[in-house]
Amino acid sequence: MTTRHNEEDQMNKEDILPGKSSRRSFLKGLAITAAASSAALVTGGCALDSLPQSKEELGLKWQEYFQDNYRLMTQAEKDQTVERLTRLAKLEDNRDLNISSQGPREQVLFGYAFNISRCEGFMDCVEACVQENNLDRQAKTQYIRIFEMEPGKLDPSTGDGSYFHEVPVADKFYMGVQCFHCENAPCIKACPVKATWREPDGIVVVDYNWCIGCRYCMAACPYYGRRFNWGKPVVPEDEITRRQHYLGNRKRMKGVMEKCTFCIQRTRQGKLPACVEACPTGSRVFGNLLDPDSEIRFVLKNKKVFRYKEELGTDPKFWYFID
Helix, strand or coil: CCCCCCCHHHCCHHHHCHHHHCCHHHHHHHHHHHHHHCCCHHHHCCCHHHCCCCHHHHHHHHHHHCCCCHHHCCHHHHHHHHHHHHHHHHHHHCCCCEEECCCCCCCCCEEEEEECCCCCCCCHHHHHHHHHCCCCCCCCCCCCEEEEECCCCCCHHHCECCCCCCCCCCCCEEEEECCCCCCCCHHHHHCCCCCEEECCCCCEEECCCCCCCCCHHHHHCCCCCEEECCCCCCCCHHHCCCEEECCCCCCCCCCCEEECCCCHHHHCCCCCCHHHHHCCCCCEEEEECCCCCCHHHHHHHHCEEECCCHHHCCCCCEEEEEC
16 A cells, blocks of 8 residues: 655755744744843743753753754754653653654554444543543543444534443444544644644654644644643643653643644554553554555455545545444
8 A cells, every 4th residue: 555745745844944934933043142142031031930940951941942843853863852851851850751752664654443333432542542641631631532423424523522421322323533644634734833744654743842832733623633732731640651752642831732643652662552452342443554464454455444524635544434
């Protein structure tokens, strides 16, 4: 199975340089000017109680603020970036993390299929996703939504995505919705600062450090796939998943977009996404679309499959199927 090249894959580096695409170049120039003219750079722009507690922490935060777009970094620079984040986690929260910068594997294109004839609406997948991806417990952020559907309806927007009763319900069926990791993703085209893009293995990612929180991607997505952090995410210390990826489940800051990443911290190491592993009915299938012997390829070849809003031409890598 082959894929066509997208517009975003054809971008020149000049298209995503900070001076071309974001307010960071302006802020950087302003900060450098202030630093050159006054020692008030540190104390004049923020409250004293928000300052780092050590010179090392201040230096690391300074480097983080002015880092390049992750997509422009060399692998060595990516490794240095995650080392810095790991050290910051230790200094700020006394937290030991394992943050990865692992890139996509060769000859891998991830795909996902959801069996609507098996799902019974238990939401084990939702809970597993929340835990694995360090989602905000206070705001009850969820990447996955399960809709309880009426017979004959195949549009999740016509279903009930907020049901709170015993499941399954007779004469109902269930559809899961999340980021569909489109090959021709509208969210990527909408981002004015190129903070989101599609990786060679098909995963649509976000560089949280580069995102300016404009929410254009959220408006452009036809699949309810994006979430905005209105506040600083709250995760109990004993529930934090410490195996992380820079583009995945690491600490997000207030005011940025986030989304399902097919559990990039797991799948790039050959594991299943947390939602697939947690599903008690086997409704979720995930695998390599380029492997003719994979389960996902079997489903696409042998089951009755369809894609939501396929007429939009987004080419989502997420299918629904029926036994």
